[in-house]
Amino acid sequence: MSIAHLDTITKSILELLRERHRVVIPDFGAFTGIYESSEVDRAEKTLSPPTLRIDFQRELRSNDGLLIAQLIEQHGWPPEEAEKRLAAFVEEAERRLARRQMIAFPGLGKLYIDFDKRYKFIQESDNLNKATFGLPEVSLTSLPTAQDMPSEANASGDNEKPIEANETASPPKQTSPKADKPSPANLRQTPSNSANQASWLNSSTPWIILMLLIILLVSGYFLWKKFTGKHNSTSPQTEETTAGSDNGLAQQPATADFNRLSPTDDELLFEDDAEDLADLQYEEEQSAEETTALQEEGEGMPSGADDSEAPTLPPDVQEGIIIIGSFTQPKNAERLIQRLYEDGYDAYSDRRGGRTRVGIRFTYSRAAELMHYLEQMKNKYNVDAWVLGE
Template sequence: MQIGRYISELLYEHDCVIIPQFGGFVGNYASAKVDRIQNKFSPPSKEISFNKNLTNNDGLLANHISISEDKSFEEANAFVAQQALDLKNRLKAGQKVELEKVGTLYQDAAQNIRFEPDNAVNYSLDAFGFSTLFAHLVVRETVEQKVEKTIRQKISPDISTQLKDRPPIPLDRGKRPLKIMPYLAAAVSLPFVAYIAWLAFNYQLFTTGKFTYANLNPLTEKICVVYKPPLKFKPITIYSPETNLLAAISDTATSVKLSFFERNDPEFSETKQIVVRLKASKPDNTFVARKKPKKAFRFHVIGGCFQYFENAERFVNKLQQQGFEAHIIDIYKGLYRVSVQSYSSRGEMREALASLQSKVNPEAWLLVK
């Protein structure tokens, strides 16, 4: 009896078959695969692997052998134990052990048991009836090939033969007419290019404000613009260095306003005069009473914490309408903490807590800051 045949039969319906004191064969589901290089389609399967740590006797293999061979469970169990011992000895001797329809077992250089499954057998019942498919490459004619084929079919063999036998027509390499069009185009465009260059160097014609169409003719005489001075100048008053302009200014004056225009001049304006400071003004000794700083309130009754500023501000406005001195005290861990009322002592804060819990929020709490 070969134990590999019984393991193979059990792997169709079970995901794990154990050889006691040797190891177990485990089946894992593998989805369908596509090999684009070989154009191969593989159906879903159950991949078999070997685990040397599965050594406990679950009785599955011995029970199957007992039923298949019409033996007692004890005899079947003894057969399985003998097979496990035989497998170990053959592997230690360096032999490769082939289990029918399951795979091949062998030991590597580090004395570890290796397993190569037999991929020719598909143990997945869900893939029953499916086999590996190979897709054949379909070679289609291109558009150029189709057109060439159609033309060849329409040309008769006689015509093609006549064309082959006909001698080539010699080319007439006599005198060719001169190509004068490029030279004619250059001769016509040259004056326009020169005129555009002339305009580029005489751009002042367009900026003088005295431009006429006659100026565009480079052959005409240019009429120079004659400068005409203004008909009337405003008189300039020049004061001598000996003139004392401050003689008429009072000794008590601290500043004076000056203007470049006389009062009867249309350009004169009160708002455009220049203020000149003559001497420093006396310091202002007016007594200003200092306000005493407000008493610090370190004890607060917190009525709520809000994630958004708009909600906190709306709650503050509501409390202020009820007569409380509510305000946003700070931001703690991303929340705006709203104080219903603040106090200067811990005793006042504790006395007011019960009242504020009944009026504002039953969950109001104390904060010392």
């Protein structure tokens, strides 16, 4: 059952967001637009136009009168009727969010509350930037290459004069058979080609050796990293995890299903991960800075927003985040978030570089517990899962 007047209110919000960068729903929150410049996707080799990223801020609830005025102008509602319908919408939306249900705003995105009572918003792929609305992505592989250019042999062959059928052929001369001799042109061409090939090999050999060395170094680094990761996640972590359970540490929900996804669900869930995970290494290098920024943002929130603040952790307990997938399609991110909720996990999501990263949030006091969570996510969801901030 849909919320009353949801489509009508969403249309008015979309119209205001194309003209302004903030729309306040009284006593509920505000949708804010953040400008993002054009971006080059190294994995897909595309250039995306500038976009307007939409976020939801719970602390902005003061009525500025813009949304009510838009409802009156766009739909012809009386002022009292517009305020009454908007209040009914807010009441029903609060009730559904309290039951941990998602609210879908058509053409805008979806809003939900995570386990830490933080409001999370997943934007749809539509570009709300008025200046660049309708501009498509530009492929960087559409330029002609050397293979597309005609070769010299084909060019010279096109200029040769074809033999016409009506020309009279001269009778062949009776000569004694002689051994075939290479023409002077061929005698000149063969040494030249050999010299060019030898010169090319001599000039390219250092670069080929350098590329091979780089490949060997990169491969050795990843093998070393994989070996050390397996070494840290050996049998001692099981003992430490068991000890943590006796001490009352946070454990996995008892209702979680640790069976792997079926092939059909896995194919739908990660249908664009083959390209999205190409940038995970780059994102991992910047994850430490992002974690610090998130902590500073949490410390700078107003004291009045009690329903959006995370609980204070004990000194010996830390919060961990494991990223399971990075998506360009919002429907895939929503599918994984819903699956994590059903499995009993605290779903985590953020948006970076035009992608939505989805994972889980948990608390731990030992490094072995962190590695235990990571192994579970790799075995159950995605072998390329990684720890944010590591």
